[in-house]
Amino acid sequence: MASEFAARLPADRAESGLADLKPALNEGQARAEASRCLYCFDAPCIGACPTGIDIPEFIRKIASGNYRGSARTILSANILGLSCAAVCPVEVLCAGDCVFNDKGEPPIQIGLLQRFSTEWAYDRGLRFFEKGAPTGHRVALIGAGPASLAAAHELTVLGHECVLFEGRALPGGLNTTGVAPYKMRAEMSIREVEYIKEIGFEIRTGVEVVPDGTAGTLGAASTIAFSELEREFDAIFIGVGLGPDSRQGLPGEDLAGVWGACALIERIKNSGRDEVGYDAARVKNAVVIGGGNTAIDVVRELRKLDVENVTMVYRRGEHEMPGYDHEVAYARREGVQFHLRANPTAYVPDAEDASRVGAVRLVRMELGEPDESGRRRPKPVDGSEHELPAQLVAIATGQEKLETLLGSIAGLELHWGRVKVDAASGRTGNPRYWSGGDCANGGKEVVNAAAEGKLAARSIDGAMRDGSVRRSGA
Amino acid sequence: MxxxxxxxxxxxxxxxxxxxxxxxxxxxxxxxxxxxxxxxxxxxxxxxxxxxxxxxxxxxxxxxxxxxxxxxxxxxxxxxxxxxxxxxxxxxxxxxxxxxxxxxxxxxxxxxxxxxxxxxxxxxxxxxxxxxxxxxxxxxxxxxxxxxxxxxxxxxxxxxxxxxxxxxxxxxxxxxxxxxxxxxxxxxxxxxxxxxxxxxxxxxxxxxxxxxxxxxxxxxxxxxxxxxxxxxxxxxxxxxxxxxxxxxxxxxxxxxxxxxxxxxxxxxxxxxxxxxxxxxxxxxxxxxxxxxxxxxxxxxxxxxxxxxxxxxxxxxxxxFVEWGDLDLNYKVKAKIHEDMCIGCELCYVACYDGAHQCIALDRDPAASAPTPGVQRPTTRVPRILDSCTGCNLCSLVCPVPGCIEMVEEETGYAPITWNEYLEKSAAGAEPRSILAPGPGAH
Incomplete structure (x- = not known):
């Protein structure tokens, strides 16, 4: 039972060979690092954690050898403590606010310490929460990513019956399909999902939730309509994340070897090595379009998968890149080349095989007047067209919003394609719907999704208990 | 050599x-x-x-x-x-x-x-x-x-x-x-x-x-x-x-x-x-x-x-003398060098819970609990109150060498030990004329 989802992961995935960028600490290392922590009063690191984990407390418990208590402190605040330990950009969150930065000393390695405690508890099958006394209330959660998992766990502790509907074959959302494998591989995400789920909620995979009277778009085995959810469940949480990779509509986008970044990463993480979709032997040059953290993930992954020349193409300069500075620095160290102030105009077929991509045609960009985001708007330079050879292209310019799906829910408001929610409760314009995670915040970290899911769960709990929401079939 | x-x-x-x-x-x-x-x-x-x-x-x-x-x-x-x-x-x-x-x-x-x-x-x-x-x-x-x-x-x-x-x-x-x-x-x-x-x-x-x-x-x-x-x-x-x-x-x-x-x-x-x-x-x-x-x-x-x-x-x-031979009119107070403070607030909690409640945070600690969307206070530098007893504890817990200094303060009173004080008060000296003001019943 415990390996229900794990059994669906092929053993020979491309990501399987990739080592952890930050290897797990052994017990001695963890105790030594934990002993460095000053145990600040009202510590700044706590304030920097969206889930408010009492970081000095869990670290002090490591130092004393109280690993069980340490894991309890972490998981009480954030049930996704394991994946957050692995994937959180601690440099800009907790560790970024560690007082040691001001002391001119390396900050505490909070992520690695959190991983130590949570894995210690996982390895021993320790559980800290129980399903609450049944309330008779039922909640449907759409999507089985971090936001829904956090919400479902909290709701189950509060005694409500929860069902997660996941269109994919594997739960875990981007933790399973999208996190750079050198931070976390899919098996860790699946391990976490199975651990969280053991509290006693249901995950129905391969079931896509669709607007009434429409067909699915994910190729899921079956579909279920919103109206049916509203009949069967008192409250509904939307944690669907973002849609498919954005396309630019350029000539040659359909050539073999041109990928959406998320689609490529999902193959690398979840599919057998042979199914990744490119012949690693013939890919000498890869080009990744975009300057965000997904683009950086892809370039770094391709370098680690031994693609010789990996070039990141971004239309603005390095300072304008939305990706984290520390990630850009890592990529540079790993030999990624940066082709800045350039934009693709077309994907060019390979000379020998016209069905495959062989190069990217680019145009130089110069920065003009600032746009509404305050960044200078790039514009093409006439006559600057040039080509970069590329047997593989990944387009990382963003993901579509699921406007068709979300727009079909009455009363639910969208803003720039995001679900508009009340910040204090996660409730949407439709009183029976709550939302959190990327579909509501536009694409943030796992830890934000976890915090938002938990926040929504508390609000859903209140609304169901006071009877203000009720399933129509009841 | x-x-x-x-x-x-x-x-x-x-x-x-x-x-x-x-x-x-x-x-x-x-x-x-x-x-x-x-x-x-x-x-x-x-x-x-x-x-x-x-x-x-x-x-x-x-x-x-x-x-x-x-x-x-x-x-x-x-x-x-x-x-x-x-x-x-x-x-x-x-x-x-x-x-x-x-x-x-x-x-x-x-x-x-x-x-x-x-x-x-x-x-x-x-x-x-x-x-x-x-x-x-x-x-x-x-x-x-x-x-x-x-x-x-x-x-x-x-x-x-x-x-x-x-x-x-x-x-x-x-x-x-x-x-x-x-x-x-x-x-x-x-x-x-x-x-x-x-x-x-x-x-x-x-x-x-x-x-x-x-x-x-x-x-x-x-x-x-x-x-x-x-x-x-x-x-x-x-x-x-x-x-x-x-x-x-x-x-x-x-x-x-x-x-x-x-x-x-x-x-x-x-x-x-x-x-x-x-x-x-x-x-x-x-x-x-x-x-x-x-x-x-x-x-x-x-x-x-x-x-x-x-x-x-x-x-x-x-x-190395007996307690009774220490100067009661020697006064020190803690001073935080704010430019060196890293904001760990260990001095605050040590003083507040463990000593004499003489250090303040210029904000309500409850208000800084992690609430999404609430910005953290811009300063975490604690403030030493006038009531400081000069006990040294804050300077002992401070992890930054030299950040908290115990500074001597002139009381305007001549040095006097407990033993001298007993002698002089027995001889009729007015306590307030020989002992700097401070807590304690003498």
Whole structure:
């Protein structure tokens, strides 16, 4: 039972060979690092954690050898403590606010310490929460990513019956399909999902939730309509994340070897090595379009998968890149080349095989007047067209919003394609719907999704208990 | 260059750094390697009837990530034959005539004492140290600390040895007594030429939480051992200084207890020690630590203008007085150097929960609980209130050296001690005219 989802992961995935960028600490290392922590009063690191984990407390418990208590402190605040330990950009969150930065000393390695405690508890099958006394209330959660998992766990502790509907074959959302494998591989995400789920909620995979009277778009085995959810469940949480990779509509986008970044990463993480979709032997040059953290993930992954020349193409300069500075620095160290102030105009077929991509045609960009985001708007330079050879292209310019799906829910408001929610409760314009995670915040970290899911769960709990929401079939 | 050599009651040594009688001085090989490393003297592992040890002999406590802040042992005196030991002592003295080799002795009868003193002198030792300190095993057999805890017996045995010995005799004291002056004075009265202290403290080194047996564990049992190392230094220094300032103690002191580096050594010397003895630090890091002790002490002496060790000895003893002789009108207050503060707020919580509630955060702590979307306060620098008692605690917990300074404040009142205050107020002085304002009912 415990390996229900794990059994669906092929053993020979491309990501399987990739080592952890930050290897797990052994017990001695963890105790030594934990002993460095000053145990600040009202510590700044706590304030920097969206889930408010009492970081000095869990670290002090490591130092004393109280690993069980340490894991309890972490998981009480954030049930996704394991994946957050692995994937959180601690440099800009907790560790970024560690007082040691001001002391001119390396900050505490909070992520690695959190991983130590949570894995210690996982390895021993320790559980800290129980399903609450049944309330008779039922909640449907759409999507089985971090936001829904956090919400479902909290709701189950509060005694409500929860069902997660996941269109994919594997739960875990981007933790399973999208996190750079050198931070976390899919098996860790699946391990976490199975651990969280053991509290006693249901995950129905391969079931896509669709607007009434429409067909699915994910190729899921079956579909279920919103109206049916509203009949069967008192409250509904939307944690669907973002849609498919954005396309630019350029000539040659359909050539073999041109990928959406998320689609490529999902193959690398979840599919057998042979199914990744490119012949690693013939890919000498890869080009990744975009300057965000997904683009950086892809370039770094391709370098680690031994693609010789990996070039990141971004239309603005390095300072304008939305990706984290520390990630850009890592990529540079790993030999990624940066082709800045350039934009693709077309994907060019390979000379020998016209069905495959062989190069990217680019145009130089110069920065003009600032746009509404305050960044200078790039514009093409006439006559600057040039080509970069590329047997593989990944387009990382963003993901579509699921406007068709979300727009079909009455009363639910969208803003720039995001679900508009009340910040204090996660409730949407439709009183029976709550939302959190990327579909509501536009694409943030796992830890934000976890915090938002938990926040929504508390609000859903209140609304169901006071009877203000009720399933129509009841 | 300052001269580090000493003359301890007639025992010449190239520097004041001696190895204490302990495992590091168990054999001639060790002592010679120590001398090569720079040690000035060695007190040989205690000679006596060779004993049988248990396996599993040492236990320690760690502090955070630092190993062996305190060490204990249940090892007994030498387990090697007297002949082997004396042969090696003799060899060491031949090869290292300028270094001090002192025989630590622990036997029972008058005849044995005489025999051991004679044979040791024949082997060429420079002096003796009478082990009246060992608080485990040997004391159950009426030796070691069993002697040190009985001033009358201590004095008598000391006088026996003095009758037979031609070389200087040190008495090593146990700290497991109510008042260290009692055995100290007894040693002087018995004719000792010097005192060495402290020996180890009776201790249990914690409990094996799985087997529920104290440590160090010998199968399913343990026993009290002797505790030493950095953790005992403050208690040992109190005892050394207590003897050093007492007019009845007219003989030199060899200071022992947690000496790990030149700073510790300098402190012991300033508190009245002519030599210092080291064990735990060598058991932790080896003989090589003496290099830092030598040039660190030299550097300190140059900085302070000392040419010889004897100019340093006891310089801090006069500053060790009774509470009633402290100045009640001396006032200090904490000052936070805000540019150095890293915002850990340990000073705040220490003062608020653990001391006198004299530090404020200029915000409500509850308001800074992690609420999504709420920005953290821009300043985390705490503020010292006027009510500061100058207790030092904040400056002790602050992790940034120099960030919290205890600043002296002029009170406008002449210095006055408690004892002087009692005298003056009895003579009719108005308390408020001689004592600066402050809390407390006087």
């Amino acid at each position: 300052p001269d580090l050599s000493i003359n301890f009651a007639g025992i010449e040594s190239p520097n004041p750094f001696w190895l204490a009688s302990a495992p590091p001085t168990n054999s001639g090989d060790q002592v010679m390697r120590a001398f090569d490393a720079g040690w000035g003297g060695a007190v040989w592992k205690t000679l006596g009837q060779p004993i049988r040890n248990v396996f599993s002999r040492y236990g320690s406590i760690d502090y955070h990530d630092h190993r062996m802040a305190g060490l204990n042992n249940i090892e007994l005196i030498t387990d090697r034959s007297l002949e082997d030991n004396l042969k090696e002592i003799s060899e060491v003295k031949k090869r290292y005539p300028k270094h001090a080799v002192i025989a630590s002795l622990m036997v029972e009868s008058r005849e044995e004492w005489r025999e051991y003193v004679k044979k040791s002198e024949d082997a060429g030792v420079d002096g003796f140290e009478l082990n009246f300190g060992c608080p485990h095993g040997m004391c159950e057999r009426g030796m070691g600390s069993a002697v040190g805890q009985e001033p009358r017996v201590l004095k008598e045995i000391t006088s026996w040895v003095k009758e037979d010995a031609t070389k200087p005799v040190l008495v090593k004291l146990t700290p497991n007594v109510g008042d260290i002056l009692d055995p100290g004075v007894a040693g002087v009265e018995g004719g000792a030429d010097g005192l060495a202290l402290v020996n180890t403290f009776k201790s249990l080194m914690g409990v094996d939480l799985d087997k529920m047996v104290p440590l160090p564990r010998v199968r399913d049992k343990s026993t009290n051992g002797g505790y030493c190392g950095p953790a005992v230094k403050p208690i040992a220094q109190f005892m050394v200084a207590s003897l050093a300032r007492d007019p009845r103690i007219t003989i030199p002191i060899s200071g022992i207890g947690g000496v790990s580096n030149w700073r510790d050594a300098a402190e012991y010397i300033l508190l009245g020690s002519t030599s210092v003895q080291v064990c735990t630090a060598v058991m932790h890091y080896g003989f090589r630590i003496v290099e830092d002790m030598i040039d660190g002490l030299e550097g300190y002496m140059i900085e302070k203008g000392f040419d010889r060790i004897d100019q340093m000895v006891g310089k801090a003893v006069g500053g």
